[in-house]
Amino acid sequence: xxxxxxxxxxxxxxxxxxxxxxxxxxxxxxxxxxxxxxxxxxxxxxxxxxxxxxxxxxxxxxxxxxxxxxxxxxxxxxxxxxxxxxxxxxxxxxxxxxxxxxxxxxxxxxxxxxxxxxxxxxxxxxxxxxxxxxxxxxxxxxxxxxxxxxxxxxxxxxxxxxxxxxxxxxxxxxxxxxxxxxxxxxxxxxxxxxxxxxxxxxxxxxxxxxxxxxxxxxxxxxxxxxxxxxxxxxxxxx
Amino acid sequence: xxxxxxxxxxxxxxxxxxxxxxxxxxxxxxxxxxxxxxxxxxxxxxxxxxxxxxxxxxxxxxxxxxxxxxxxxxxxxxxxxxxxxxxxxxxxxxxxxxxxxxxxxxxxxxxxxxxxxxxxxxxxxxxxxxxxxxxxxxxxxxxxxxxxxxxxxxxxxxxxxxxxxxxxxxxxxxxxxxxxxxxxxxxxxxxxxxxxxxxxxxxxxxxxxxxxxxxxxxxxxxxxxxxxxxxxxxxxxxxxxxxxxxxxxxxxxxxxxxxxxxxxxxxxxxxxxxxxxxxxxxxxxxxxxxxxxx
Amino acid sequence: xxxxxxxxxxxxxxxxxxxxxxxxxxxxxxxxxxxxxxxxxxxxxxxxxxxxxxxxxxxxxxxxxxxxxxxxxxxxxxxxxxxxxxxxxxxxxxxxxxxxxxxxxxxxxxxxxxxxxxxxxxxxxxxxxxxxxxxxxxxxxxxxxxxxxxxxxxxxxxxxxxxxxxxxxxxxxxxxxxxxxxxxxxxxxxxxxxxxxxxxxxxxxxxxxxxxxxxxxxxxxxxxxxxxxxxxxxxxxxxxxxxxxxxxxxxxxxxxxxxxxxxxxxxxxxxxxxxxxxxxxxxxxxxxxxxxxxxxxxx
Numbered sequence: 093x094x095x096x097x098x099x100x101x102x103x104x105x106x107x108x109x110x111x112x113x114x115x116x117x118x119x120x121x122x123x124x125x126x127x128x129x130x131x132x133x134x135x136x137x138x139x140x141x142x143x144x145x146x147x148x149x150x151x152x153x154x155x156x157x158x159x160x161x162x163x164x165x166x167x168x169x170x171x172x173x174x175x176x177x178x179x180x181x182x183x184x185x186x187x188x189x190x191x192x193x194x195x196x197x198x199x200x201x202x203x204x205x206x207x208x209x210x211x212x213x214x215x216x217x218x219x220x221x222x223x224x225x226x227x228x229x230x231x232x233x234x235x236x237x238x239x240x241x242x243x244x245x246x247x248x249x250x251x252x253x254x255x256x257x258x259x260x261x262x263x264x265x266x267x268x269x270x271x272x273x274x275x276x277x278x279x280x281x282x283x284x285x286x287x288x289x290x291x292x293x294x295x296x297x298x299x300x301x302x303x304x305x306x307x308x309x310x311x312x313x314x315x316x317x318x319x320x321x322x323x324x325x326x327x328x329x330x
Numbered sequence: 331x332x333x334x335x336x337x338x339x340x341x342x343x344x345x346x347x348x349x350x351x352x353x354x355x356x357x358x359x360x361x362x363x364x365x366x367x368x369x370x371x372x373x374x375x376x377x378x379x380x381x382x383x384x385x386x387x388x389x390x391x392x393x394x395x396x397x398x399x400x401x402x403x404x405x406x407x408x409x410x411x412x413x414x415x416x417x418x419x420x421x422x423x424x425x426x427x428x429x430x431x432x433x434x435x436x437x438x439x440x441x442x443x444x445x446x447x448x449x450x451x452x453x454x455x456x457x458x459x460x461x462x463x464x465x466x467x468x469x470x471x472x473x474x475x476x477x478x479x480x481x482x483x484x485x486x487x488x489x490x491x492x493x494x495x496x497x498x499x500x501x502x503x504x505x506x507x508x509x510x511x512x513x514x515x516x517x518x519x520x521x522x523x524x525x526x527x528x529x530x531x532x533x534x535x536x537x538x539x540x541x542x543x544x545x546x547x548x549x550x551x552x553x554x555x556x557x558x559x560x561x562x563x564x565x566x567x568x569x570x571x572x573x574x575x576x577x578x579x580x581x582x583x584x585x586x587x588x589x590x591x592x593x594x595x596x597x598x599x600x601x602x603x604x605x606x607x608x609x610x611x612x613x614x615x616x617x618x619x620x621x622x623x624x
Numbered sequence: 625x626x627x628x629x630x631x632x633x634x635x636x637x638x639x640x641x642x643x644x645x646x647x648x649x650x651x652x653x654x655x656x657x658x659x660x661x662x663x664x665x666x667x668x669x670x671x672x673x674x675x676x677x678x679x680x681x682x683x684x685x686x687x688x689x690x691x692x693x694x695x696x697x698x699x700x701x702x703x704x705x706x707x708x709x710x711x712x713x714x715x716x717x718x719x720x721x722x723x724x725x726x727x728x729x730x731x732x733x734x735x736x737x738x739x740x741x742x743x744x745x746x747x748x749x750x751x752x753x754x755x756x757x758x759x760x761x762x763x764x765x766x767x768x769x770x771x772x773x774x775x776x777x778x779x780x781x782x783x784x785x786x787x788x789x790x791x792x793x794x795x796x797x798x799x800x801x802x803x804x805x806x807x808x809x810x811x812x813x814x815x816x817x818x819x820x821x822x823x824x825x826x827x828x829x830x831x832x833x834x835x836x837x838x839x840x841x842x843x844x845x846x847x848x849x850x851x852x853x854x855x856x857x858x859x860x861x862x863x864x865x866x867x868x869x870x871x872x873x874x875x876x877x878x879x880x881x882x883x884x885x886x887x888x889x890x891x892x893x894x895x896x897x898x899x900x901x902x903x904x905x906x907x908x909x910x911x912x913x914x915x916x917x918x919x920x921x922x923x
Contacts, residue, residue, distance in 0.1 A: 140806060141805075142802065142805070142806070161805075161810070162805040162806060163804075163805050163807075163808050163809055163810040163811070164810075166805065166806055166807060166808035167808040171806070171807075172806045174802065174803065174806055178800055178802060178803035178806070179803065180795070180796055180799035180800055180803060180804075181799065182795070182799050183792075183795060183796065183799060187792060187795075190789075190792060191792055191793070191796050191804075191807050191809075192807055194789065194792070194793060194807060194808055194809060195807050195808030197808065238807065239807075242807060242808060363718065410903045411903075414902065414903070416714065416717055417655075417657060417717060418902055420657075420721065421853050421856075421857055421898070421902060422898075422899055422902040422903070424850075424853060425853075425854075425895045425896075425898040425899040425902070426899060428850060428891065428895040429891075429892060429895045429896055429899065431891075432888065432891035432892040432895060433892055435888050435891070436886075436888035436889060436891075436892055438888075443888075535846060535850070539725055539729065542722065542725070543722075543725075543726075546722045576733075578729055578730075578732075578733040578736075579729070579730050579733045579734065581726075581729060582725075582726040582727065582728070582729030582730035582733070583726065583730060584726070585722055585723065585725060585726030585729070586703065586704050586722075586723045586726040586727060586730075589708065589719045589722050589723045589726070590704075590707045590708065590719075590723065593708075593711065593715065593719055
């Protein structure tokens with residue numbers, strides 16, 4: 093469904109991404125993990141068109157997307173939930189959700205506002221309030237809900253658990269699992285390696301702007317030396 | 331746009347404009363978006379003109395008074411304004427300029443109102459202007475190399491970083507206002523004793539625009555910026571007569587084009603590209619470090 | 625007598641509001657003070673003048689002038705601002721002032737050449753010169769038209785911003801351009817639209833103000849630009865209703881000052897007031913109730 097090949101990109105002359113190839117099949121839940129500064133967010137932003145890749149290809153359902161402006165890529169069904177959520181703080185929750193629907197571009201969404209409120213019941217009582225007044229976890233739910241309103245073919249998530257309490261992160265991850273079970277293709281970028289590998293099917297490890305490892309998430313999760321070496325994290329204790 | 335009478339020798343036009351451009355640059359350099367130069371210049375000009383015509387002061391004393399008056403005005407204005415930022419500062423200083431113009435129009439008995447002050451004896455020639463411009467330019471160069479220059483740069487680039495580095499933003503903003511007031515007061519005084527007449531509209535919105543234009547075109551950082559900007563905007567159209575009629579239109583187009591293509595201004599872009607070339611030479615030697623930096 | 629002065633002040637204020645609404649709209653979406661707004665305003669008035677003198681009715685001329693204003697304003701966005709958005713906000717803020725100033729200088733001087741630096745006037749009887757007496761107050765048909773236009777513009781903007789999908793996009797871009805792009809909103813299109821609407825408003829204002837004072841000159845926008853600064857600050861930087869309230873407040877205050885104070889003094893007082901408001905209450909004089917910036921209901 094989503095096929096990224098040899099993607100090269102960077103900021104102001106520094107090549108943060110040096111030829112990355114990944115793919116996400118229809119209905120698949122894939123993780124990209126890596127240490128801070130490994131190039132994960134650059135990868136997502138290059139896919140979404142926030143930064144323009146210098147070379148390489150991005151294809152969604154066989155349509156080439158690389159080099160197109162971000163809003164065109166979003167309308168074609170590749171919807172990103174950006175790092176730090178980027179909800180529109182001055183707009184109400186309801187308005188934020190309505191905004192998400194603008195990216196549909198003729199596709200029939202699996203979720204309308206009611207469906208999203210079922211997925212995230214906490215948002216219901218907050219519909220009329222400015223999104224900026226909610227907690228970080230609620231904002232993350234809103235950001236995911238907003239992307240779902242746009243009928244994504246592939247949902248891209250950039251560090252959804254960043255800055256959330258463990259309890260809130262649980263809520264978010266279980267919602268993602270639910271979405272996956274309903275057939276949505278998801279590409280998840282996470283620093284929280286253990287949680288990411290728990291919920292996903294496959295994973296890529298990125299280091300210094302390149303894919304250094306890939307495989308089934310369960311296998312990656314048990315490879316302690318890999319995790320220690322590339323991610324600088326202690327192996328799972330729990 | 332021709333607030334300088336076209337009968338003035340070209341050198342005088344250039345040198346006066348250069349002085350005002352320095353005054354404008356000091357504030358922009360420090361990250362203060364002030365357009366108060368017009369107000370300071372007006373105060374300085376009226377100060378000298380009134381002292382000479384009404385009270386019969388000798389020219390040097392009157393100009394010294396203008397300098398002091400400008401300095402004081404800059405310092406006073408800095409007290410409230412150093413806390414504002416960006417667009418707020420721009421609008422507040424524009425309000426200051428308007429208040430000065432309105433006061434000059436209103437206080438007819440002292441300033442001559444809309445008719446202004448006429449037949450001011452001409453006691454400032456090209457030589458004096460040149461000396462003043464060179465001294466001001468030297469001060470600007472010296473400041474560029476001193477700690478003040480570095481503090482200004484830090485503030486302009488990133489205020490939070492500057493604050494972390496222990497640079498007191500308010501103090502440096504106040505300093506920038508004061509220096510800007512001093513330079514504008516001085517050159518305002520010089521102008522009124524150079525050009526025979528003075529009206530409130532000599533330092534109006536048009537003046538604000540022209541002076542901003544000098545710095546935008548020339549550059550905000552290097553002391554060469556004002557020189558290049560003033561030369562570009564005053565001398566070039568004057569020298570090519572056919573263009574003189576379209577001078578304002580050319581100025582407008584140049585302002586847009588420079589901001590879009592060379593946002594740092596002519597002088598700064600040139601200096602930066604020289605530095606880059608130097609640095610790139612160094613980078614090739616130490617090229618192995620680049621990878622780990624990414 | 626005082627009632628008549630207040631009414632005159634309200635009308636003067638409405639004239640300021642006509643001018644300032646489009647200026648405020650651009651500021652609230654872009655955070656850009658479009659210094660070429662006065663130029664657009666002048667171009668439209670001049671365009672209407674040429675149409676009227678070549679035999680077109682004032683109503684048709686006004687519509688054409690409004691559209692012309694929109695087109696010129698859109699061009700300014702494309703030429704002078706679009707390419708600046710790659711800079712970080714604080715650089716963009718400064719650069720935008722300079723490029724719009726440059727655009728204004730170009731427009732004004734083209735107008736200067738077209739009019740030969742003269743003030744031109746609509747032919748006598750272009751607009752029906754009818755007066756009404758209401759409760760002892762005198763008001764002209766044109767003044768009523770000004771009041772109605774301000775009201776209509778305000779209603780239109782509020783409806784457009786808060787009740788239409790386009791308005792939602794616009795507020796999204798104003799709130800966070802990156803997030804809006806990720807939701808499939810094309811910021812270029814939004815900015816262009818904003819400038820077009822702002823230009824149409826400047827155009828309508830240009831024609832009405834030119835009719836009100838029956839004079840059109842290249843520099844006619846400048847005094848209004850200065851007043852628009854005052855109004856945008858008093859109204860709470862980017863609030864649409866705040867803008868109208870501030871404009872009317874300003875108009876009444878100015879009219880009363882002119883009547884009861886010696887000539888020349890009102891300007892000193894009004895600009896000093898602007899200065900003080902910026903120092904004491906940069907969020908605007910109109911209070912938090914009116915400070916509904918277009919991106920939402922800010923406290």
